[in-house]
Amino acid sequence: MRSAPLREDRPVDPSAPAGSGLGRVLGGPWLLTGHDGRLTAYVHVDDAVLRWTEAAPGSRHWSGPEAVPAKGIDHLTVVQGRDRYAHLVGRRVRSRADDWSTVDIVHATQYQTGRPVTQWRSLGNPFKEVRRAVEVGAPQAAVAGDGALYVCVPTGLGGLSLRREDKHGQWEAWRNLPVAGVTDRPAPAALSSGLVEILIPVRTGALHLCQAKPGGDLVPGAEVGVIPLPGSVTALETAAGRLTYYLSDARGAGAFAVRAGQWPVPLGGEPGDGRISALRTALDGVDCTVLAVRGASGTVGLGACTTEGEQAGVWWTDTAMRCAGDPALACDGQGRLAVAAIGADRRLAVARQQDGQGLTLSDWYRI
Structure with missing residues (x-):
């Protein structure tokens, strides 16, 4: 890894014109909190994952960026489990002499804040035939309560394949999940109960797969009547054993909150075409959900409501921070x-909640 020295954040002009900065950004940022309370930020760029690490909890001093080599990885996701390990899962493409490409899914882990990331380990591909293997899409992942990593990828024939660790940490074989007509990347999520669920965009809406017991098979559940905009879905546990999916409607009807067995709830706001980030936290002592989107105007928008109280209204504000990609x-x-x-x-820039009532952000600072 290469590292820049420890330094203090620098103020950002939210309306600054476009620049070259980090170069071509392929994904991110992802923002995770470690066991020691320090934040780590990740951004996927050409042939590398850049990583910044907070010097102390709540500090404006960060180290980085450190460059984690990621040659040939064209899609990446970063997820975290209850053990606070950071899992990096990517789709790797390597050239072959016969003009085809070798495509496999790879995985690396960071066990502690600021510590090195492991070497990439190949998880293979659901298909052995090269003509089928190249059609595998971007991986998505979730970490079950026992620390088992679940990795799922859409296939070129409208299917979905899963590979996961068993209770002993050994990798099971790739298996096909009971779904057809998949149109975009899935949204797997883990619950505090130990169960894992997946929301899967299909041609007519979205299909919900769920488990009856931890480590069990994923079986079809309720269907969702909203067609998710590609890449927009985020899952958040909003009550014990219950997930809410936040997504944008592909037909332009705006953002929605979706819970299994319930009607979708419109959220208002003006989300753009990217991922909705969601977090549950206390505001003025009230259990609230905060949403972050890149709005249609290209700036970061924040929404807040009481948790599972979307029908009462979501309060939205435009931060005026112009951004490239999705906020975290x-x-x-x-x-x-x-x-x-x-x-x-x-x-990369960061803003934080200020002391006082409600949700007020500090100025944005470059790290």
Whole structure:
């Protein structure tokens, strides 16, 4: 890894013109909180994953970016379990002499804040035939309550394949899940009960797969009548054993909150075409859900409502921070909400919740 020296954040002009900054950004940012309360930010760029690490919980001093080599990885996701390990899962493409490409799914782990990331380990591909293997899409992942990693990928024939660790940490074989007509990447999520669920976009809406017991088979559940905009879905546990999916409607009807067996609830706001980030936190002592989106105007928008109280209305505000890509949310080691985004200058910036009533953000600072 290569590392820049420890330094203090620098103020950002939210309306600054576009710049080159980090270069071509392929994914992120992702913002995670470690066991020690420090934040870590990740951004996927050409042939590398860049990583920034907070010097102390709540500090404006960060180290980085450190470059984790990621040659040939064209899609990446970063997920975290209850053990706070960070799992990096990617789709890797390597050239072959016969003009085809070798495509496999790879995985690396960071066990502690600031510690090195392991080497990439190949999880293979659901298909052995190269003509089928190249059609495998972007992986998505979730970490079950026992620490088992679930990795699922859409296939070129409208199917979905899963590979997961068993209770002993050994990888099971790839298996096909009972779904057809898959049109986009799935949205797997883990619950505090130990169960894992997946929301899967299909041609007519979205299909819900769920488990009857931890480690059990994933079987079809309720269907969702909203067709998710590709890449927009985020899952959040909003009550014990219950997930809410936040997504944008592919037909342009806006953002919705979706819970299994219930009607979709419109959220208002003006989301763009990216991922909705969601976080549950206390505001003025009230259990609330905070949403972050790249709005239709290209700026970071924040929404807040009482948890599972979307029908009563979502309060939206435009931060005026122009961004490239989707913002990310986390709670820092001092319990404050933090927002990370790649600014129009192509540099990573962070803003935090200020003391006082409601949700007021500090100025944005480049890290």
